[in-house]
Amino acid sequence: MAEEMIPLGEKLSRRARATPDAPAVTCGETTLTCRQLEARANRIARALEGLGVKLGDLVTIALPNGANFIEACWGVWKLGATPQPVSFRLPKTELCAIVDLAAPPVVIALPGTETDRRRVTVDDLFALSDDDRPFDSRVAPVSGALTSGGSTGRPKLVLSGSRGVTPAELDYSDVWRLGPGDTALIPAPLYHSGPFWFAWEAVIRNAHLVLMPRFDAEDALAEIARHRATWVYMVPTMMSRIWRLPEEVRARYDLSSLRTLWHLAAPCPPWLKEAFIGWLGPEVIMETYGGSEGIAWTTITGGEWLHHRGSVGRVKMGEIKVFDANGNVLPPGEAGEIYLRRPNGSLPSYTYRGATARTQPGGWESLGDMGSFDADGYLYLADRRTDMILVGGANVYPAEIEAAIDEHPLALSSAVVGLPHEDMGSAVHAIVQARPGLSAEALLAHLAERLVTYKLPRTIEFVAEPLRNEAGKVRRTQLRDERIARMKAAVVAP
Secondary structure (H helix, E strand, O other), X not given: OOXXXXXXXXXXXXXXXXXXXOEEEEEXXXXXEHHHHHHHHHHHHHHHHHOOOOOOOEEXXXXXXXXXXXXXXXXHHHOOOEEEEOOOOOOHHHHHHHHHHHOOOEEEEOOOOOOOOEEEOHHHHHHHOOOOOOOOOOOOOOOOEEEEOOOOOOOEEEEEOOOOEEEOOOOOOOOOOOOOOOEEEEOOOOOOHHHHHHHHHHHHOXXXXXXXXXXXXXXXXXXXXHHOOOEEEEOHHHHHHHHOOOHHHHOOOOOOOOOEEEEOOOOOOHHHHHHHHHHHOXXXXXXXXXXXXXXXXXXXXXXXXXXXXXXXXXXXXXXXXXXXXXXXXXXXXXXXXXXXXXXXXXXXOEEEEOOOOEEEOOOEEEEEEEEEEOOOOOEEEEEEHHHOEEEOOEEEOHHHHHHHHHOOOOEEEEEEEEEEEOOOEEEEEEEEEEOOOOOHHHHHHHHHOOOOHHHOOOEEEEEOOOOOOOOOOOOHHHHHHHHHHHHHHHHHOO
């Protein structure tokens, strides 16, 4: 018998009827029950309909983490429209570039947000409708539209290939380990792909979703202990900041409720992953690789990782192969560009707006990552194709050097880029945010014990600001371009 699929808005309505007083979403001291989230989403749907939002429209949401973000998304879904989340911190120029791509009838944002489209706050929407009766939920043709700058820095939208539906009865025994009775903590910004989709999954899977307004290492531990969280989403930057807390601070919080910690979005340094496995147990630590496009993905447990150190796992859905520059599939042990393909007969998992996919014949698509498989079918990431540095004919992958830098106890974050070099073609340049007391000489001595000579930075630059954003992403292309511009300005300066 075919699986019954229902609109996302209807799923929320059924949950509200079944468990009206159960907590649905919490952020700080604010908690909405299932009944409250349903009622507020109904009001938002009616208000948006009155503003002219129609089935299939994209609605840009520029809000910080909080209950307002979740109820806005569900109001949009009930109407059969598509949430298009962006950072609420974007300056007007960047926001307008994304909004031009999305073409939303309205932008839901904070007061004072500058945009060329009509801007409304969540309070504005509540003022437009106080009718919280059940809303006849519609099916959005596109379930979500995430924003990605990619390596070019130009925005693109990743429109999901799935509609705004969900199974009426979910299988909670799947790989995500998330279901009724769980409390899921998401400390990352919801405008990024992983946090957005996992927050959605938490609600439809009848879990209690707990958000943090912004990530703080000790606060994250406190939230796990306070809510007896069973499931948490993190990126390696968050894990690093937690691990660098004094041991007595980490020991202050009871984390015994935690059964699953998923980390993704960026490569995790092996030393850090090993530390978390030793601390929380291999059965807790889970990792996935796949990208916002949802073409294919891998998973790996902490136990598997101990036998395949550095891997992001085996293919769980779809197909993944590694190709050389001539389009040939490479055997295990040889690094090349990673290409992904949907299972045979499946519909496209996404479409781009504002970009073109990089493809190989046969339906293979690349996200720009480099890597290799081992003989057991485990995938290892090297770096993004556009970030690779060619030093005297040798390929150097920034992530490997960054992982070695970040092992130093005084290093907080790092980014490695290639700068033009007359003799070698490119030279490795390390940009490091560090605690007081770290010198270039000490860092080079630390790296010399971990890296072959040609991978060592020729130059090291210390900065005060973090180099990765809240989602653990680093814009190496932008950092490189800024430094090359400085070099050129220095040459022409009198």
